[in-house]
Structure formats: structure tokens, C-alpha cells
Amino acid sequence: MNKTLSAIIAGGGLGGLAAATALAQRGWDVTVYERQSALRASGSGIYIWENGLRVLEALGAYDDAVRDAFEGVAFEQRDKHGAVIDSAPVGAERRLITVKRSQLLDSLRDAALRAGVKVVTSSEVIGATPRGELRFANGDLVRADLAIGVDGIWSRVREALGLETFHQQTVEGALRTVIERRPGDIAAADAGKYIENWNGNRRFLVTPINETQIYLALTCPESDRAARDTRIDKALWSEAFAQWAHLIDRIGPEVSWGVYSIIQCSAWSAGRTAILGDAAHAQPPNLGQGGGMAMQNGLALACALEGVERAEQIPAALEAWEARERPLVDHCQKWSTLYGEVAFLPDEVRSATVRAAMSNPWVIEQINRAAHHRPTGTRERRAMPASVA
Structure with missing residues (x-):
């Protein structure tokens, strides 16, 4: 009888729980170590495209994740006068939903527990070795056949393995919050839309996440101190986006601010220890x-x-995993970064640039590539009811 292989994972976020569940479903003994005292989601709302929805289906977390979720039918960008820059439908072949991030995390947590994953909280990982080992702040060292660091942008696992080649924080950041959704908040003509509004270097995104809540993202350069204050200057933002003043006025004290990170690594693994997310x-x-x-x-x-039966086979399997997945990830990262540059164009130039780009089939194909594909380990998409697709 083959020995049960073991895995230890640093980080109980979306990627950590997805990896843990998938491994446990394949017979691995899996333990997730989370730094916080409980599994908690950071952030407000989240978009889940076709690729993410297929993963949730494969992990058995789909029904819980999408319960009461908002299903958008179009993306719309508007200028500072409220005029439409571009409006693009969300096709039936690439599903998209938006939900509260905590709902998505809870669905993955429950799937992991059903699969037999063990979760240990209040456990801070401060290092790792290529031998499948994690080091903890309390001095403990835990070893398994496989170790995985899914511990965020300031990953101590990545640092210990010496894998980072590039880490840049962006000039732009975002204020994020969730507000109560009320009748009349969104005009009938805008029902089903995700709306991105521009005014100078400031952006205001309106994203319903269910029937009772709307996720708002207010983006600006980090140097824009008046706009980036988490004690929202409602007059300032309402002046910039007057058509949405009724939503801005409803923003409460629970607002987060953060700039974005762009991280690249020489490799996603060293020996029997990997990083992801x-x-x-x-x-x-x-x-x-x-x-x-x-x-x-x-x-x-x-x-x-x-197909791995012994720990010695793991390094080669991790290299094959990266070789298969990395081209798509690199592609997505590149285009996500390029899109951020339009925030710093003059309004008229931005509008012209976006219109030209979004009318070009090649550009659309590049942007949609990540959301259209079928992720490894998922089946062909099942037929969806018209009300969903």
C-alpha cells in the first residue's frame, strides 16, 4: 500500500484553500496554517470569471460561492461627463459573477473541511526550506512531503527560498468598501452593468454583488492624499462623480486602502516547496x-x-506544473498592468485610446484570453440555464 503523501500550506486565503482542497480530494494529508486567529477575507467584493467558476465547480464550492451573486451582462466605461466611452457585453460563453469576498472564502473553507483538510490558525510562518519545511514565529519547524507558500505579496516563503526577481508597488491604489443597496440606486437602463467612471486620475467603480449590497472601488494615485484618505472626503468624490453622489454619501467607516503589487519570480518552486497566488x-x-x-x-x-507516489518525484512535478501554467499567468499579469497605465492619460486621450483598443479584435482577444480557457483539472462546461448564462 502506497504511503499517504503530506502537504503543509502557509496561508488560508483563496489560493491556499483551493490547493488544499484539490490535494485532499486526491488523497493527500493536508494541513493549512493561517497567521490570523480565524480564516478571514481581506477586501470587499470580488469578480469571478469563467476560469474561477470552473475551479469552484471542480472543488465542490460552486453552489455556496455563487448563491445570490450578481451576474453582470455588460461592462461600461464613462468619462467625467457621464458619457459612455465603451460598453462591452459579457458573453454567455464566459460567465462572470461578483460576490462579497468573504462569501467566496467561506465556500472554499467549507469545501476544504469536507475534503478532510486540517486548519491551524494563529500560526505565523516566517520561513521555509526546499526540503518541504515551514518555519514558524514560535520556533517550530514542520516538515512534509510538500510545502506551499500562499502567504501573499510579502511572502516569507518566497523570501526564504530566494525566488523573487521583481517586486514593484504601483503608483495607483484603491479605496474599497461595501454599501447597502437600495431601490433606485441604479437606473433601469444600467441594470446588469458594471460601471467604471473616470475623471482625471480618479476612478469610481460601481459593482453590485447581490440584491442588498454594492461594492465600490475608488482609485487614485497614492500621492493624491485628499482622495486616498480612508475617512472618505464625500464632497471631493461627489464633485468628481456627481451622478453617483447618492452612493458616495452612503459610504461608512469600513473602508480599506491599498496600492497594488506586481511580483515576478525566477521560479515557482525550489525542491519540494512551491509558491502560488x-x-x-x-x-x-x-x-x-x-x-x-x-x-x-x-x-x-x-x-x-x-501521478506522484514518492517525495523524490515532487520537484519534477512542480517544474512541469509551472511550465504549463506560467505562460497564461504571465500574459494575464502583463495585460492587467498595461490597463493600469490608462489611469494616467489625459481624459480626452484616455477616451480615444479605450475606444480604439476595445474596437480592435486582437486587443479583445488578449484581454479575454485568461477568462476563456478551461483550467487544468476542470471538465468541459456544462450547459447553463438561460437565466444564468
């Missing part, structure tokens, strides 16, 4: 694929290890 390939959120890429790479990692 933001630890390996953080990107700006402009394409809504940070969480989706983390989840799909967690599932793909488990699939790459399906």
Missing part, C-alpha cells in the same frame, strides 16, 4: 483575475502531482 505572481486587479489565477493554479498544482 500573490506570493508568486501578484498583479493589479484591473482584469479581475488575481483570485481566479490563484485558485486555478492551486487546482493545477494538485493535478500535476496526481
